[in-house]
Amino acid sequence: MTGVTDMAGNDALLSLSKLQVAYGGIHAVKGIDLEVRRGELVCLIGANGAGKTTTLKGICGLLPVKAGSIHYAGSDVTGKPAFRLVRSGLAMVPEGRGVFGALTIEENLVMGAYIRNDADGIKADIARVYHLFPRLKERRRQTAGTLSGGEQQMLAMGRAMMSRPKLLLLDEPSMGLAPLMVQKVFETILTISAEGVTILLIEQNARLALEVSRRGYVMESGEITLEGEASSLLDDPKVRAAYLGDTD
C-alpha cells in the first residue's frame, strides 16, 4: 500500500485540525489537532467526560462538526456520514460494542461485510476472524446477546475487520470488562495492528493503552493537553499522577 503523502511530507492516514464537535449543546471538543500515520497504533486517553467519544463520533460523522477539518487518506472527509467512511476503509467499533444481539455470531460477521460483494473473500475473512478469536468459532451459531462482555468486544472487533478496514477506530474496548478479559482484548488489538491495520484507540485505561500504543494523546475537558511517544507519556510525571494512579 503506497500511502498518499500530505503536504507536510508525513504519511498521515487520519489528521484532525482544530476540530470542534458539540454534543447536545455542550461544546465537548474545543479545537483539537491529532494525527494517525499509516500502520500506527495511536491512543487517545483521558478521564470520563474529557470528550474522547465525542471526538470519535465527530470523525465518523455521527455528530456534526462545528469547526475544523478531518482529513482521511488524503481527502477531506469532514462531516461525511459513517456509512460512506466505511466504504473508504474507515471502520469503527462503537462504545458498548453494538453487536446485533439477536443475530448469531456468524450473522454478525456477515453483516460486517455488508459493503462487500465477494462471497469467497468474505468466507475467507470469516475464517480469519475465527482464527483470531477461536472462542467465537466455538459459538458461531449462538446469538451475540448470549456472549460475555469480553466476547462481545471481540465479536465487535472481528465484525469491524470484516469490512477490511485501513483505519480502525476503537471506542473504549476495555469498558466494563473483567481484568483478564481486558488483557485479552488488548492482545487482540496488538494482533490486528500487527496485520497492518492502522488503529486509533480511545481508552480510559491509560496504562494499558499507552503500553500497546506507539504514540498517545491526552485529552482534558475538550482539549489535547499532552502528546508524544507512548513510552515518554508513561514516564511523564503529570500523566503518572493524573491517569496512572501513581501516588508517589
Added chain:
Amino acid sequence: MHNLFDTRQHPRIAWTALALVAVTLVVLPWALASVGTAWVRITNLAILYVFLALGLNIVVGFAGLLDLGYIAFYAVGAYVYALLASPHFNIHLPFWVILPIGAAVACLFGVLLGAPTLKLRGDYLAIVTLGFGEIIRIFLNNLSQPVNITNGPQGIYLIDPFRIGSFNFAAGQTILGLDFSGPIKYYYFFLVMLVAIIVINIRLQDSRIGRAWEAVREDEVAARAMGIDTRNIKLLAFAMGASFGGIAGGMFSAIQGFISPESFVLVESIMVLSMVVLGGMGNIWGVILGAVLLSFVPEVLRYTVTPVQAALFGRTLLDPEVIRMLLFGLALVLMMLFRPAGILPSAVRKRELETPGKA
C-alpha cells in the same frame, strides 16, 4: 412448516407439499362457491388483507418501524384507482395502467411519511404515523370542495371492474364448460398477484436490502458502522410497504365498485398490524397465516354465532359483533402471554425473546 417446504433438504416432501397447496388453492373457490358466493368474496378480501399484512410486515417486521397509519396507503391506492376508472371524472383507464400508478403514488406518500420521521422510533414514530393515517382519511373526507376531487363522505361509485379487452372480471362467464362467477375470476387473478408478492417478499428478505433492514431494526448506530445508509434503507422500507398497500387498494376499489373514507379508518390499520403481530412479525408465512385467520374467523363467527345461540338458548343473547371483539381481544391477550413472538415466529424474533438481557 419450514421443513415441510424446504426444497433443498427434502425435495420430494417439499414439492409434494407445494403441489398439494397449489391444488387446494386452485380448487378452493369452487368448494367455497358451493357454500355460497359470499365466501369467495370473503376469500378475495382475505387475500387483500394478506397483501396489506405483507406490506406492513416490510415496515414493521423487517425494518422495525412501527407504523399505525398503514391503511392510508391502501386508501391512496384505492382512490387513485377510483378516480382514474369511474364516471366521477369520466376517466376510464385500464387497470394495468392504474395499478402501477397507484403503487407509485402510494410509494410517494410512503416517502412523504418516511422522510420527516427518520429520526423517530418506537412510540414516537407510532404516534406520527397514526396521525398521518388520520390526516389522509380526513383529507379524503373533505376534498369535495372547493373542487370536488374525492366526493367527500359520499365516496365514489360505479368504479370500473378489471377488464382485459372484452374479458370482464366482474361478469359471470362459462369457460371450458365451467361457470366462472365474477368473484372466482378475481380470485384467480388475486392468487397470481399474491404468489408474485410472496416471491418478492421472500427474495427481499434474503437480499442485501433485507439484511440491511435487519441491522437497522437491531441497532441503528451499529448499522451505520457497517456501511449501511440507514436513511435510505428506512425510506425504502416505507416506500416498498406503501407500494404494496397501494396495489391492494386498487384491487379493493375494483372488487367493491364503491369506496368511501369510511373504509380506511384507524381500526383497519390496527387490524392489519394485529395480523402481522399475531402471525409472527418478520416471518412471511406467519404474517400470511395471521392475515388469513383474522380475516376468516370473524366471518365464520358472523355465520355461526346466531344459529348456535338459537340452538342452545332459543334466542340470541350476544350479538356476533360483540363476540367477535371479545374473542379477538382474548386471542391477542393469550397470544402475548403464551406466544409473544406470534403463531409462527421469525427465527430472529424468537431468539430475541429468548436472549436474556439484551432485547
